[in-house]
Amino acid sequence: MTTHDVTLPSYLEQTPDVRARFRSISERPVVLRVNNLGKTFDSVKGAVQALKQVSFEVHRREFVSIIGPSGCGKSTLIRILAGLEELSAGEILLDDREVNGPGPERGMVFQGYTLFPWLTVLKNVMFGLEVSATSNGITGNTKEQEARDWIKMVGLTDFADSYPHELSGGMKQRVAIARALANRPRILLMDEPFGALDAQTRAKMQSYLLQIWKNVDVTIIFITHDLDEAIYLSDRIVVLKANPGEIQEIIEVPVEHPRSPEQFLSQEFLATKKRLEELIHPPREAEEMLPIIRMTQIGDDVY
């Protein structure tokens, strides 16, 4: 709904490089397969369908974002993927095996940081290594060294012995990412991880995340309500609609890699954003007017 009419290419147009990239992604093995997933909640008004017939596949080392209007069930979806909530219908396959309940192979980064406040940064990052049954063979020293490597990767070497309350929001979220990655998850689930951060920190975190993703063997599912963030980070974007939460469209982002903030103004970027706007905020006939009576002097106008 821009007032300036700019002719943009279709978001479906892809350069040969981008097309080749998507072809190579689709040839990679499928890590996560979601089949006809459904979720109904019991509420006082009866059963509410939060998610309906959600199906999609995520290939190895792909970056998939899930966006949608508020109330579309995107947080519910990722919580089901993490095993923190039960599904009502369908199935989730991780490497072709059905998953039940939470597990270390599906790491999660929450919006609210959720660092253990009584543990130092180092101990937080070591947490997964110490509790998960699979790492029982590793000695304490190796665990500590591994944790330190992850802390180094997110650039917090000097803060290894600090407690979470001594860190800024962005630093906390970097620790949370390191903590999740230290478990070597097959898939990293991120639930609006940068939602609580200010715009500058958020931009910085996005670029950190892209660097981490490039260098670590991990597949990422990323929930956000920020369209720019979704386009900037993702290979594909799953667009949900609300009531019930259903997939509207899965968009292949035509913006080339490596990504940089300059691309925010590129034609592909804007075309994708235009499409997302259309999907998420469908054009309405007239803007809703508030029943406000005029309470200012005549002539005292702001515009």
Next chain:
Amino acid sequence: MARTRYFIIWKELDHGRRRVLQVFSFIIPLLLWSIISYCPLVWHPMVIVSDPGDIAHFKVDSMIKKEAFYRENAKAVEQHRKPAQGVPANPVYLPAPHEVAASFYKAFVTPPRLPDEPWLHQSLWHSITVILWGFLISSVVAVPLGILCGTYRFFAYLTEPFVEFFRYLPAPAFAALAVAVLGIYDGPKVAIIVIGTFFQQVLMIANTTQRLDPALLEAAQTLGARGIKLFSRVVIPGILPDVYRDMRILLGWAWTYLIVAEVVGNSTGITWFINQQAKYRIYDNVYAAIIMIGIIGLTTDLALAWIGSQLFTWKSKKKSVLSRLSAAYAASSRVKPKLSQEAP
């Protein structure tokens, strides 16, 4: 302008003002007490006779109600006899601050009247042991049970309704029963404190446990923790500082049951001392003993608060004394490598 700075909702005062007010919270009651004790015009309903004059039934140093004193004097003047002289005084049960202060020392050095009676410090120590045993026995059961109730709904539904019912039964109501079962010595006293503490403790600890941020449990689960590890590595460390704070509050409550507990069976401890001194009408000692209970309670609590702040440094912005010492040590030993780093 300066005045308004004291009265802003939620606004913390600066360090100096805070200290002054905290000191005043003790000075104000002391001041009131002093005014009543030292200003002859305030209250002073009695008169101490300094010269009985011609009134036959007045004696030097006897304490007489003011009205009676003036009535007798008026009568004496009427009959042309010499009136008595006296100074206004407060009743014997309200000693002046300096008398109580003196008896703080006096009470400790005065030997008991009977050879087999305990000294004051022995009475106090007896009270402290009764409290500690009661609190310990209660805690050993109530803390694990409370944590279980707060963690697993199973235990909560299985115990909490009964506990809710029982905590309304006043502990002193069990005094007679406790004596019948446990004899007349310390057993029933400890039991009263246990009954008074236990049920509140279970509910309080359960409540504290439930207030643990569920997001931390979820995060731990996505990191692979489950079952007993979730419990030992997330629930327990997460609630520890709050449980500690609860215990401080509960220990304070245990003290309030002490006086009741100590009259059960044969009277002992600080309560026995207070009652005994009241019987002898040495009220300055009574006040001294009561204030001593307050001082012991407050200093214990302040000490526990300080220990807590040292134990749970991750809660406060301050560093513990231990960690500051070790940091200082590390800094002093780090000086040399720093130089060698710059050399190449």
